[in-house]
Amino acid sequence: xxxxxxxxxxxxxxxxxxxFLDQQKAASADYEATPKPTRKDEPWRFANLAAIxxxxxxxxxxxxxxxxxxxxxxxxPEVAARLIFxxxxxxxxxxxxxxxxxxxxxxxxxxxxxxxLFRQYFMAQPVELGSHRYAALHKAKLTTGAFLYVPKNTEVxxxxxxxxxxxxxxxxxxxxxxxxxxxxxxxxxxxxFKSADGKRAFSCGVNDLHLERGAQLTYVAVQEWxxxxxxxxxxxxxxxxxxxxxxxxxxFGGGFVxxxxxxxxxxxxxRSEMFSLxxxxxxxxxxxxxLQDHVAPNAFSDLLYLNALDGKxxxxxxxxxxxxxxxxxxxxxxxxxxxMLSEEAEANSMPGLExxxxxxxxxxxxxxxxxNEEELFYMEARGIPEPTGRRLILNGFFQTLxxxxxxxxxxxxxxxxxxxxxxxxxxxx
Amino acid sequence: xxxxxxxxxxxIGIDRSVGDFRYDVDYEYDAGIGLSxxxxxxxxxxxxxxxxxxxFRLAAYRKFQDMPMPTHWASDDLxxxxxxxxxxxxxxxxxxxxSWDDVPEAMKKxxxxxxxxxxxxxxxxxxEAQFDSEAAYSNIKAAVGEQGVxxxxxxxxxxxxxxxxxxxxxxxxxxxxxxFSALNSAVFSGGSFIYVPPGVKVTHPLQAYFRINAENFGQxxxxxxxxxxxxxxxxxEGCTAPxxxxxxxxxxxxxLVAMKGAKIQxxxxxxxxxxxxxxxxxxxxxxxxxEIKWIDCNIGSRLTMKYPGVIMKGRKARGEVISIxxxxxxxxxxxxxxxxxAADETTSNIVSKSISVGTGRSTYRGLVHVPKHLKxxxxxxxxxxxxxxxxxxxxxxxxxxxRGQGNACQHEASVSQISEEQIFYMQxxxxxxxxxxxxxxxxxxxxxxxxxxxxxxxxLKRLIELEMEGSxx
Numbered sequence: 001x002x003x004x005x006x007x008x009x010x011x012x013x014x015x016x017x018x019x020f021l022d023q024q025k026a027a028s029a030d031y032e033a034t035p036k037p038t039r040k041d042e043p044w045r046f047a048n049l050a051a052i053x054x055x056x057x058x059x060x061x062x063x064x065x066x067x068x069x070x071x072x073x074x075x076x077p078e079v080a081a082r083l084i085f086x087x088x089x090x091x092x093x094x095x096x097x098x099x100x101x102x103x104x105x106x107x108x109x110x111x112x113x114x115x116x117l118f119r120q121y122f123m124a125q126p127v128e129l130g131s132h133r134y135a136a137l138h139k140a141k142l143t144t145g146a147f148l149y150v151p152k153n154t155e156v157x158x159x160x161x162x163x164x165x166x167x168x169x170x171x172x173x174x175x176x177x178x179x180x181x182x183x184x185x186x187x188x189x190x191x192x193f194k195s196a197d198g199k200r201a202f203s204c205g206v207n208d209l210h211l212e213r214g215a216q217l218t219y220v221a222v223q224e225w226x227x228x229x230x231x232x233x234x235x236x237x238x239x240x241x242x243x244x245x246x247x248x249x250x251x252f253g254g255g256f257v258x259x260x261x262x263x264x265x266x267x268x269x270x271r272s273e274m275f276s277l278x279x280x281x282x283x284x285x286x287x288x289x290x291l292q293d294h295v296a297p298n299a300f301s302d303l304l305y306l307n308a309l310d311g312k313x314x315x316x317x318x319x320x321x322x323x324x325x326x327x328x329x330x331x332x333x334x335x336x337x338x339x340m341l342s343e344e345a346e347a348n349s350m351p352g353l354e355x356x357x358x359x360x361x362x363x364x365x366x367x368x369x370x371x372n373e374e375e376l377f378y379m380e381a382r383g384i385p386e387p388t389g390r391r392l393i394l395n396g397f398f399q400t401l402x403x404x405x406x407x408x409x410x411x412x413x414x415x416x417x418x419x420x421x422x423x424x425x426x427x428x429x
Numbered sequence: 430x431x432x433x434x435x436x437x438x439x440x441i442g443i444d445r446s447v448g449d450f451r452y453d454v455d456y457e458y459d460a461g462i463g464l465s466x467x468x469x470x471x472x473x474x475x476x477x478x479x480x481x482x483x484x485f486r487l488a489a490y491r492k493f494q495d496m497p498m499p500t501h502w503a504s505d506d507l508x509x510x511x512x513x514x515x516x517x518x519x520x521x522x523x524x525x526x527x528s529w530d531d532v533p534e535a536m537k538k539x540x541x542x543x544x545x546x547x548x549x550x551x552x553x554x555x556x557e558a559q560f561d562s563e564a565a566y567s568n569i570k571a572a573v574g575e576q577g578v579x580x581x582x583x584x585x586x587x588x589x590x591x592x593x594x595x596x597x598x599x600x601x602x603x604x605x606x607x608x609f610s611a612l613n614s615a616v617f618s619g620g621s622f623i624y625v626p627p628g629v630k631v632t633h634p635l636q637a638y639f640r641i642n643a644e645n646f647g648q649x650x651x652x653x654x655x656x657x658x659x660x661x662x663x664x665x666e667g668c669t670a671p672x673x674x675x676x677x678x679x680x681x682x683x684x685l686v687a688m689k690g691a692k693i694q695x696x697x698x699x700x701x702x703x704x705x706x707x708x709x710x711x712x713x714x715x716x717x718x719x720e721i722k723w724i725d726c727n728i729g730s731r732l733t734m735k736y737p738g739v740i741m742k743g744r745k746a747r748g749e750v751i752s753i754x755x756x757x758x759x760x761x762x763x764x765x766x767x768x769x770x771a772a773d774e775t776t777s778n779i780v781s782k783s784i785s786v787g788t789g790r791s792t793y794r795g796l797v798h799v800p801k802h803l804k805x806x807x808x809x810x811x812x813x814x815x816x817x818x819x820x821x822x823x824x825x826x827x828x829x830x831x832r833g834q835g836n837a838c839q840h841e842a843s844v845s846q847i848s849e850e851q852i853f854y855m856q857x858x859x860x861x862x863x864x865x866x867x868x869x870x871x872x873x874x875x876x877x878x879x880x881x882x883x884x885x886x887x888x889l890k891r892l893i894e895l896e897m898e899g900s901x902x
Contacts, residue, residue: 040501041501042501042502045502045828046828046830065626107582131486206601216655270638312879325819328819333846338831340831340833340834340835340836341803341834342833342834342836343802343833343834344801344832344833345802345832345833345834346830346831346832346833347830347831347832348828348829348830348831349827349828349829349830349831349840350826350827350828350829351827351840351842352824352825352826352827353823353824353825353842353844354822354823354824355814355815355816355822355823355824355844356820356822357816357819358816358817358819358821358846359816359819359846360816360844360846361843361844361845362843362844362845363841363842363843363844364840364841364842365839365840365841365842366801366827366839366840367837367838367839367840368829368831368836368837368838368839369838370834370836370837371835371836
C-alpha cells in the first residue's frame with residue numbers, strides 16, 4: 001500500500017465527528033502495529049498469504065460518471081430504499097417504502113445524528129477469525145457506508161438494497177454496512193458489491209448485523225468484484241433472544257476473497273442461518289472462515305456452504321461451532337459441500353467443533369466429490385449435451401440453497417443471477 | 430552412576446530401556462537427568478550403537494533442539510514438560526524399589542475389577558518384574574520363528590538384521606516430522622522389530638505385551654514392522670490395566686511398512702496414569718493393494734497426542750483407523766488420524782468415538798489429503814463424541830484437502846449426550862442410573878469394541894463400567 005494510503009484522508013470526509021476521527025487514528029496505529037498473518041497462525045492455515053499484497057493498490061479517485069453507475073445498479077424490481085456508493089462516496093439515495101422511524105442513511109451522517117446507536121453497534125464485535133489487522137485498516141480508511149436501524153415492532157415489507165461500486169485500476173474501497181434490528185422488527189437487506197470496469201481492485205469491507213429480541217433479518221451479499229481483485233469481507237452477526245438471522249454470501253467474483261463470518265447467539269431461542277454459494281473457476285481463490293458461537297442455551301444455528309470448483313480454483317473452508325459452558329440444549333449444524341469439476345481444482349475443508357456444554361446436538365459434515373455420473377447419463381439419454389447437463393446439475397445444486405430463503409422476490413432475483421452465471425435458462429423466467 | 434541421590438523417585442517400574450531381556454546384568458546404567466549431546470553419546474555407548482545410529486541420534490537431537498513446540502495448534506499443556514527434569518535412559522540398576530503397600534488403593538481396586546491375575550498386578554504396579562511372560566514370549570517367538578518371522582526388540586533388530594532394519598528405519602516417519610519424533614530418534618530404546626517374509630500369514634497375533642513385559646515398557650520406544658509381499662500380521666501392544674508410573678513423558682515412534690498385497694493390523698490399548706504426557710507418532714506406508722489398519726484405544730494419561738496415519742503409496746492401497754478415546758477428570762485425549770492418498774484408487778476409512786467424563790476433554794484432529802491427478806480415491810470419516818457431564822468438553826478439528834476430480838471424501842461428526850430416554854427406560858426396569866449410564870456408553874462404542882481382540886474387548890467393557898461409576902450424580 002502506498003504512503004498516501006496509510007494516512008486517513010481527513011479532507012475527503014469532513015463530515016465525520018471529531019471523536020470518530022480520533023478512533024480512526026487509533027485504528028491506523030492498530031493496523032501498523034498488528035503483524036501480518038503467517039501460516040503458523042491457525043486462522044491462516046492453508047491460506048495463500050502471498051495473495052495478500054497490498055503494495056500496488058492506491059486510494060480510489062472519484063468515479064468518472066455517477067450517472068452510469070446509478071443506471072447500472074440493477075437489482076430487485078421493487079425495493080423500499082436504496083443507497084448507491086461508488087469509490088467510497090455516496091452517489092445516490094432513495095427511499096419510498098420505509099415505515100416511520102426507520103433510519104437508513106450514510107454512516108457518517110448516522111455518526112452525528114444517531115450517535116448513541118452508532119457508538120453502541122459500530123464494529124462492536126472483536127474480529128476473531130484472523131483479520132484483525134484488515135478490520136483495523138478498514139476502520140482507519142472508512143469514509144462512508146450504509147447504516148440501517150429498524151425500530152421496535154416495525155416491519156419493512158420490501159427489501160432494502162445497497163450497491164458498492166469500485167472503479168479504476170488498483171483502486172481501493174472500504175465498503176461498510178451496519179444493520180441494527182430492534183425488538184420484533186423484520187427486514188430484508190441485499191448488498192451488491194460490483195466492479196464498474198472489470199479491473200483489478202482492492203476491497204476491504206465490514207458488515208455487521210445486530211438483532212435484538214424477536215427480530216427477523218434476511219441479509220444477502222452478492223459479490224461481483226473483478227476476477228483479479230483482492231477482497232476481504234468481514235462479517236459479524238449478533239442474535240438475541242428468539243431473534244432469527246439468515247445471512248447468505250454469494251461469491252461470483254474476486255480473484256482472492258477472504259470471508260470471515262461470525263455469528264454469536266447471545267439469547268435463548270436465537271436462530272442463525274449462515275449460507276454461502278460459491279461458483280469458482282479460473283484461478284480464483286476463496287478463503288472462508290466461520291464461527292457459530294453459542295453463548296446462550298436453547299439456540300439454533302445452521303451453516304451450509306456450497307462450492308463448485310472448476311479450472312484452477314481453490315477453496316478453503318474453516319468453520320467452527322463453539323458451544324460455551326452455559327449453552328445447554330444447543331442445536332447446531334455445519335456443512336460444506338465441494339463439487340470438483342476439474343483436475344486442477346483444490347478444496348480444503350476444516351469443519352470444527354468445540355463443545356463445552358452437555359445436552360447438545362451438534363453435527364458437521366464435509367463432502368468433496370464430483371458430479372454424479374448417473375445424473376449426467378440420464379440427461380444425455382434425453383438428448384441434453386454433457387456440458388449443458390453439467391451446468392443444469394450445478395444450477396440445481398445451488399438452487400437447493402436458495403430455496404431456503406423466505407422472500408420470494410429475493411429468491412427469484414438470486415436464482416436468475418445464479419442461472420445467468422452458469423449460463424443456463426432460469427426457471428424463474 | 431549417581432545412584433546415591435535418592436534412588437530416583439518411584440520413577441518407573443523396572444528396566445525400561447534395554448532392548449533385550451537381560452536380568453542377569455550387573456551394571457548400573459543411568460544417563461542422568463536432562464538431555465545433552467553427552468546423554469546421547471552415553472546412550473550410544475551403553476547400547477553399543479553402530480556409527481550410523483550414533484550419527485542418526487545426534488542429528489535428531491539437533492533437530493529436536495531447533496524445533497519449536499507445536500503450541501500454535503496443540504494444547505498449551507505441552508509447555509509444562511520440563512525436558513531438563515527427565516531421565517532419558519535408565520537401566521535396571523537404577524530401578525526404584527516399591528512395595529505392594531505403596532500402590533494406591535484405587536489402582537488395586539481397578540486390578541481386582543478387571544480380573545487381572547495376582548502376579549500381573551504386581552508387575553503392572555511396578556512392584557516386580559513379571560518373569561513369567563518371558564516364557565510366553567519365547568513360545569510365541571519360537572512358534573512364529575518356524576514361519577521365518579523375526580520378532581525381536583528393536584535393539585536386537587538393528588544389531589542382527591541391519592540389512593532389513595536400516596532400509597526402512599526412519600523412512601516412514603522422518604526424524605524431523607515433529608519435535609517429539611525428533612526426541613524419540615535421539616534417545617530411542619526398546620520397542621519391537623518385526624519382519625514377516627513374503628506370503629507368510631502369521632498365525633499368532635504378536636503380543637507386545639509379553640515381549641515388553643519381559644523387558645519393560647519403553648519410555649522412548651521405537652517399533653518397526655515390515656510385512657513383505659502378500660504377508661499378514663497382527664500386532665498388539667498395551668493392555669487395559671492402568672500402568673502405574675511416575676515418569677512423565679512417553680514418546681514413542683512406530684513405523685509400519687506393508688509391501689505389495691500385505692496386511693498389517695496394529696492394535697493398541699493404553700491406559701496411562703493421569704500424570705503422563707503420551708506423545709506418540711505412528712505411521713504406516715502401504716504399497717500396492719496393501720492394507721494397514723490401526724485399532725487404537727486411549728484411556729488415561731494427562732495429555733495424549735496421537736494421530737495414527739497411513740500413506741497409501743501404491744494403487745488400491747487401503748488405510749484404516751479405528752479409534753476409541755475415553756477422557757476422564759483432568760485428562761485430555763487429543764487423538765485422530767492422518768490419511769495421505771498418494772496413488773489411484775486408494776481408499777481410507779476413519780471411525781473415531783470419544784467419551785468425555787467429568788472435566789475430561791477429548792479432541793479429534795484429522796487430516797485427509799488427496800493430491801491432484803489421482804483417480805478413484807475415497808475417504809470416509811466419521812467421528813462421534815459423547816459428553817457425560819456438564820464440565821466435559823469435546824472438540825473436532827478435521828482438515829480435508831482434495832485436489833482434482835474423480836475422488837470422493839466425506840466427513841461427518843456428531844456430538845451428543847447420553848439419551849435421557851434410554852436411561853429412563855432402563856431405570857424403569859430396575860437398573861440403577863450408574864449401571865444404565867455405563868450400558869449406554871458401552872452401547873455407544875460397542876461396534877468399535879467388537880473390532881478389538883476378544884480379551885481386550887472384554888476388559889474394555891469392564892473398564893468403561895469402572896470409569897462411569899464415579900461419574901454419575
